[in-house]
Each structure stands twice: as C-alpha cells, then as structure tokens.
Amino acid sequence: MSARPVIIISPAMPRTSTWVIVSPMPQPGAPASSSPTRATTSSTPTSTASASEPDRPASELLALTKTVFGHLDDGTPIHEAVLRSDSGAEARVMEWGAVLRDLVVPLPNGGRQRVVLGFPDFADYPKHSPHMGAIAGRFANRIGGGRFALDGVEYQAPLNEHGRNSLHGGGQGFGKRPWTLVHHDGASATLALVSPAGDAGYPGTLDVFCRYSLAGAPTLRIELTATTDAPTIVNLAHHSY
Structure with missing residues (x-):
C-alpha cells in the first residue's frame, strides 16, 4: 500500500524526529542468539580509546576512530566512524547513506x-x-504514482518501484548517496x-x-533533523535490518 505524503515543513518549522534502539538483553543464563548473517565488524582501530577517557581531546579521538571504509567510482573516500560507550557497546557509522553498518552490544553473560546486518x-x-x-529520504516509504500536490502545485518524484511508486525518495534517495561526517x-x-531544490522533483x-x-546500558539514539528554505x-526514517 502506498503512503500518502502528509508531512509538510516550512522554513519556520524544522522537522525533527528521534529513534531510540535499545538492544535485546537476554536473562542471565539464557543462551545468546547467533549473529545475523552478512553482518561484520571491520578491522579494529589501532587505538582502544573510548569516550570515557577524559584526557583525550576530541580531535585525537576522531583521528583514532575515523577510517576510510571505501571509495566512490570517482575516488571520493567514504569514511566510517566508530562509536563506543562505557557499557561496552560499539557502533560503526559510515558516510554512504548515513548507514549504521554495525552495532555490537554487551550481554549479561559477558559476551x-x-x-544489525551489514556488508563487509x-x-x-x-x-x-x-x-x-x-537513512531513507527525502520521503521514506511509498508515494503512489510518485505524485503529490503542495500549495496547488503538482510534483512528480521518480518511479523506482515497478514503475508504479516512488520508494524512499527514488533510486538516488538519501540512503544511496554520500553524506558528510x-x-x-x-x-x-x-x-x-x-x-537542493528540485532534487528528485521535490x-x-x-x-x-x-x-x-551511544548511551546508557546500552542504547543507540538516532536523531534526524531537517530544515528547508521553502x-x-x-x-526521514532509519532502515536497519
């Protein structure tokens, strides 16, 4: 079923949404489930620094936990950042699609x-x-026929699902392009x-x-904010598996 585009923002009304993912915590003594297929953790950074180390400046932490994960066809590097919490959780986030590539959480049994699923x-x-x-956008989910009207003007978004719907902002939506860390x-x-205005017809x-x-025991918080000039x-939606 196609979703109707009903979320409208104006320059005076920024749009903000927050997602909170709390990891499943088995009861003590319960067996840990097996790791999802295709999930991976890339090579460990050379430093074991964590956010709890008070003497390390932010610039040093960035240098030690930011790596190049890959390159676009034109040679543009795609960086990946490693996040760590005092609870032992670790997340890997990269610039392509603002992807959460990996999320590892501690278990009560010490494991x-x-x-989440991710490619190596x-x-x-x-x-x-x-x-x-x-991060799916500019409009996550489906717009039937890719058409919507705003202030009396009709717009056409790309049809990238069986030629019938515009899905997740089209074939080159926010989840399929580079962001900047x-x-x-x-x-x-x-x-x-x-x-920019006119991008994918919007x-x-x-x-x-x-x-x-990363915070708490253990919690991953995802905050999405958008502002516009018209x-x-x-x-916007986070799309982990």
Missing part, C-alpha cells in the same frame, strides 16, 4: 552480540544493499546532507542532519 565491503552497498542501515566525539557522530532546499549516539514534504 557480545551483533544486532563498501562495494556491496551501492550495488546490493536494500537500504540496509541507511561533520562531528564525531567518540560516543556520537553527526552526518549532514544538502538536498521543492525546497533541504538541510538534513543525522546524529547517532515549503516541501519530508519523511
């Missing part, structure tokens, strides 16, 4: 459990990923994306921010 190689994401771990402090990472320039942060529609 650790991977709880960057090349698999542009070629094969069904928005795995990505603009901040990283060891336990959180913020990525940014600018979608009105208004959209400035989008996605912030991942009325438009937007529906």
